[in-house]
Amino acid sequence: MSNQLIYQGKAKDIYSTEDENVIKSVYKDQATMLNGARKETIEGKGVLNNQISSLIFEKLNAAGVATHFIEQISETEQLNKKVDIIPLEVVLRNVTAGSFSKRFGVEEGRVFETPIVEFYYKNDDLDDPFINDEHVKFLEIANDEEIAYLKEETRRINELLKDWFAKIGLKLIDFKLEFGFDKDGKIILADEFSPDNCRLWDADGNHMDKDVFRRDLGSLTDVYQVVLEKLKALD
Numbered sequence: 001m002s003n004q005l006i007y008q009g010k011a012k013d014i015y016s017t018e019d020e021n022v023i024k025s026v027y028k029d030q031a032t033m034l035n036g037a038r039k040e041t042i043e044g045k046g047v048l049n050n051q052i053s054s055l056i057f058e059k060l061n062a063a064g065v066a067t068h069f070i071e072q073i074s075e076t077e078q079l080n081k082k083v084d085i086i087p088l089e090v091v092l093r094n095v096t097a098g099s100f101s102k103r104f105g106v107e108e109g110r111v112f113e114t115p116i117v118e119f120y121y122k123n124d125d126l127d128d129p130f131i132n133d134e135h136v137k138f139l140e141i142a143n144d145e146e147i148a149y150l151k152e153e154t155r156r157i158n159e160l161l162k163d164w165f166a167k168i169g170l171k172l173i174d175f176k177l178e179f180g181f182d183k184d185g186k187i188i189l190a191d192e193f194s195p196d197n198c199r200l201w202d203a204d205g206n207h208m209d210k211d212v213f214r215r216d217l218g219s220l221t222d223v224y225q226v227v228l229e230k231l232k233a234l235d
């Protein structure tokens with residue numbers, strides 16, 4: 001059956017379509033933090049993130065990255081290839097910030113000579129804990145080859161994104177990706193890429209991302225709108 005709600009996420013809902021290999025993602029106006037402990041409706045966020053993520057995934061597809069993105073079909077909706085999500089949040093850090101700074105007592109803003117890749121286990125009941133390669137293998141989430149691919153692909157995507165954001169005057173500090181297995185068993189990039197799951201600092205060090213919500217720094221949608229307009233101006 002098509003148009004059945006298959007999954008209700010914090011920022012998106014997922015529906016079935018007439019094609020069993022295609023799903024519809026509907027971006028919502030909800031912002032959460034601390035694994036949903038703080039939750040707010042922010043009008044216009046869904047439209048902005050759908051546009052931003054669609055634009056970035058189109059560029060990633062064009063650059064030869066295998067992704068789930070098919071097309072944007074409305075202000076809040078896009079079609080994606082159906083995948084079995086790998087339950088890992090793959091975080092890449094170019095610059096110290098957020099939980100890294102907190103965990104290790106390092107000030108924000110120090111550039112890593114080589115970007116750092118981290119895994120978190122996607123499990124709400126466990127609060128998405130930090131997890132290492134050995135844990136990933138023990139839990140049979142991914143094998144050595146798959147772990148290596150996830151890291152390499154994330155670093156490759158970082159190089160593309162860092163370059164695009166630099167061209168519009170934004171520094172890509174860190175971000176989170178999710179991957180999944182497509183119908184042929186191939187690992188492809190899934191989920192979204194928006195200021196909800198990355199950190200972007202402008203030349204003056206202003207936060208142009210969800211830290212505006214996390215740290216109560218002003219209007220989230222005003223900032224996301226600026227990011228969208230800048231991205232649209234990118235060739």
Ligand code: TMP
Pocket residue numbers: 089091097098099100128174175176196197198199
């Ligand atoms: P962190 O510093 O809180 O670990 O976050 C690193 C990056 O990953 C940051 O850009 C936000 C993103 N992220 C998510 O998108 N979802 C999450 O659940 C977490 C923990 C981080």
